[in-house]
Amino acid sequence: MRYGMAIDLNRCIGCHTCSVACKTANNLPNNIWWNRILTIGGEAVDTAAGTFPNNQMQFLPVNCQHCENPPCVKACPVGATYKREEDGIVIQDYDKCIGCRACMVACPYNARSFNWSKPEYYVDHALGDIDAPVHQYNVVEKCTFCVNRIARGEEPACMVLCPGRARYWGDLDDPDSEVSKAIKGRNYVKLLEEKGTKPSIFYLT
Amino acid sequence: MNQKAEKQLFTKPLFLIFALFAVIGLVCWFLQLTKGLQLTNLNNYNTWGLYIVGFVIFTGMAAGSLIFASSACLIKAMEEFKPFARVASFVGAIGSVVAAGLFVIVDIGNPGRVWHFVTSANISSPMFWDFLILFAYIIIGIFFTRQLVMVHEGGEEKSLKTISIIAFIAGLLVMATSFIFALQVARPLWNNPVQPISFLAAAIVIAFSLLTIILANLNKNSYIKINNEQLSKIGRIAAAFLAIELFVVLGELAIGMYAGAGENSEIVRWLISGEGAPFFWVEIIAVILGIALLLNKNPKILVTGAVVAILGVFMIKYNLLQAQLLNPLITYAGPPGYSGGEGVYLPSLIELGVSLGIVSIGGLLVMIGLDKLNLGAKPRPKTGKVELKGNTHPA
Numbered sequence A: 001m002r003y004g005m006a007i008d009l010n011r012c013i014g015c016h017t018c019s020v021a022c023k024t025a026n027n028l029p030n031n032i033w034w035n036r037i038l039t040i041g042g043e044a045v046d047t048a049a050g051t052f053p054n055n056q057m058q059f060l061p062v063n064c065q066h067c068e069n070p071p072c073v074k075a076c077p078v079g080a081t082y083k084r085e086e087d088g089i090v091i092q093d094y095d096k097c098i099g100c101r102a103c104m105v106a107c108p109y110n111a112r113s114f115n116w117s118k119p120e121y122y123v124d125h126a127l128g129d130i131d132a133p134v135h136q137y138n139v140v141e142k143c144t145f146c147v148n149r150i151a152r153g154e155e156p157a158c159m160v161l162c163p164g165r166a167r168y169w170g171d172l173d174d175p176d177s178e179v180s181k182a183i184k185g186r187n188y189v190k191l192l193e194e195k196g197t198k199p200s201i202f203y204l205t
Numbered sequence B: 001m002n003q004k005a006e007k008q009l010f011t012k013p014l015f016l017i018f019a020l021f022a023v024i025g026l027v028c029w030f031l032q033l034t035k036g037l038q039l040t041n042l043n044n045y046n047t048w049g050l051y052i053v054g055f056v057i058f059t060g061m062a063a064g065s066l067i068f069a070s071s072a073c074l075i076k077a078m079e080e081f082k083p084f085a086r087v088a089s090f091v092g093a094i095g096s097v098v099a100a101g102l103f104v105i106v107d108i109g110n111p112g113r114v115w116h117f118v119t120s121a122n123i124s125s126p127m128f129w130d131f132l133i134l135f136a137y138i139i140i141g142i143f144f145t146r147q148l149v150m151v152h153e154g155g156e157e158k159s160l161k162t163i164s165i166i167a168f169i170a171g172l173l174v175m176a177t178s179f180i181f182a183l184q185v186a187r188p189l190w191n192n193p194v195q196p197i198s199f200l201a202a203a204i205v206i207a208f209s210l211l212t213i214i215l216a217n218l219n220k221n222s223y224i225k226i227n228n229e230q231l232s233k234i235g236r237i238a239a240a241f242l243a244i245e246l247f248v249v250l251g252e253l254a255i256g257m258y259a260g261a262g263e264n265s266e267i268v269r270w271l272i273s274g275e276g277a278p279f280f281w282v283e284i285i286a287v288i289l290g291i292a293l294l295l296n297k298n299p300k301i302l303v304t305g306a307v308v309a310i311l312g313v314f315m316i317k318y319n320l321l322q323a324q325l326l327n328p329l330i331t332y333a334g335p336p337g338y339s340g341g342e343g344v345y346l347p348s349l350i351e352l353g354v355s356l357g358i359v360s361i362g363g364l365l366v367m368i369g370l371d372k373l374n375l376g377a378k379p380r381p382k383t384g385k386v387e388l389k390g391n392t393h394p395a
Helices: A017-025 A071-075 A102-106 A147-151 A178-183 B002-010 B013-035 B050-074 B076-107 B126-152 B157-172 B194-220 B228-259 B263-272 B277-294 B299-325 B349-372 B384-392
Strands: A003-008 A036-040 A058-062 A081-083 A090-092 A167-171 A201-204
Touching: A003 A178, A017 A036, A071 A081, A071 A102, A167 A178, A178 A201, B002 B013, B002 B349, B013 B349, B050 B076, B050 B126, B050 B157, B050 B194, B050 B299, B050 B349, B076 B126, B076 B194, B076 B228, B076 B349, B126 B157, B194 B228, B194 B277, B194 B299, B228 B263, B228 B277, B228 B299, B263 B277, B263 B299, B277 B299
Parallel strands: A003 A201
Antiparallel strands: A003 A167, A036 A058, A081 A090
16 A cells, blocks of 8 residues: 555646645644645746746645655654555654754755744644644654544545645555546656655646 | 963963853853754755754864874874874864764754664664764774874884774775765765765865864974974875865866756856855865965965865865755745745854854863873873872871
8 A cells, every 4th residue: 555646737726725724734833834835937936937928837736755765764863754664654753853854955855844943833722633743843844644634534634625626645556546546547747756766746747 | 290280271372262162152052952943044945054064074074083193003104194193093083073973963953862873773874874983983083092192102013003904994984974965866966976085085184184283283382293394294185185175076067067957057057156156266265275275385384274275175065065955956936935945054153153162172172182191292291190199198
């Protein structure tokens, strides 16, 4: 079994809803985004490239790619980040992390964030799932594929609210899973595949 | 006698300056511990900064010093430096390794969990290999220094052979410290086989330059006796290895410029004419000037050259880090803080304070060692025991 996700770039409208869903469900501290929508376009987010009327804009949602060959796992000196045998999810153990940030340097996608300060929140009560991760100071964190939610049989939070229905989720080893069916017959790219990381996120084009 | 000597050490201006900076460094580290690494100018892209550069520089200094001391015992052409092997070995094994270790401690977010290196080690991590190497340097350095002192005090020469070979190999292992950079598929500027060679060259430049400065000064107060010819030979070796570093940098430039576009090219453009240009041109000028000055025979110019050479290597490593980290593979615009690397990296005052503190602690250890251990040319009179007797039986 290997969990994976497909994101249809033709359906993504860059609304950032999945980013916010992720942030809320996981009760992410201020300034931390596990799932962000990058703009392939101008200099700033949500701006187009080129000059009017020949402008272009494309969105690229990026979170942890849950690589089959994750460089971050090799880099961690204390084994605080590891790949789950049973479903291929790359996990970060906050209690083990010494905060050396070797995994952040190793990640080609810059998918990881560090808690540079004590976690602070815009609202004064916790948001999201009851079992949302407890965020720690001075450790590295990243997208977990919502392990807590999938343990309950639910889908990752980013899947749920996508108005464009651009995301597909499931077991890549099962040909009948939603994600496998979505990929089948479609052209897709994987981010920086030439780096040998074997990502589990498929971008349908 | 002994007390007088102690007083002399503790009132030396350099000792007081080091002590002051060590205290400032401790205060800065305390602030960083309580407020977090947000007090540094690091971020999710430029995630490694001055502390890691400090770690690289001082690991190199340790390795280069071990190479200096051991080659003086092993290689004919270096034999004339044997009288200075004790100083080199001590500077390398104690001052530099302690500084390198402290730079790791202040860099990590959870220094209280540093024991995880032992209890939950991941042997595939280059960071863990560095931990092992640093640990080996301390052990080897202490034994080597002790053995050198014993031989100086009339022990058998033969006993040095094995430990010298071990120390020499340990010194060469500094190449493995480049693996935290060279093995990163995510970082094209680092991900090449020249990094180990470059780290070895850097280690020799830094250690030989520092030894030039230390030996020239110790010669002045006749702690040791070194002539200008010997001093300039150390300088020439440092210059030769600094030239290797220059070739590596020029090679990186050539690769990026020839390609014209792509990962390496963008980094090179950032360095030559982009935001990193002021840092890069300081680096190039310091390296070339360092080589020129180190080839001079005048001891004063040599010492200046050594300082410039250390600055040159520091800038090479500083730029190696920021040029790559601020130019990641994916640079599309995202939410605040996630738009690829932005701007340049300048350390914050806290980072500077902590770093100066660590360098000063290294300096203090070296000064204490030079004073208390038998590292110089003259055998020290053993006054300790006499004093002790006098104290325990008051008249």
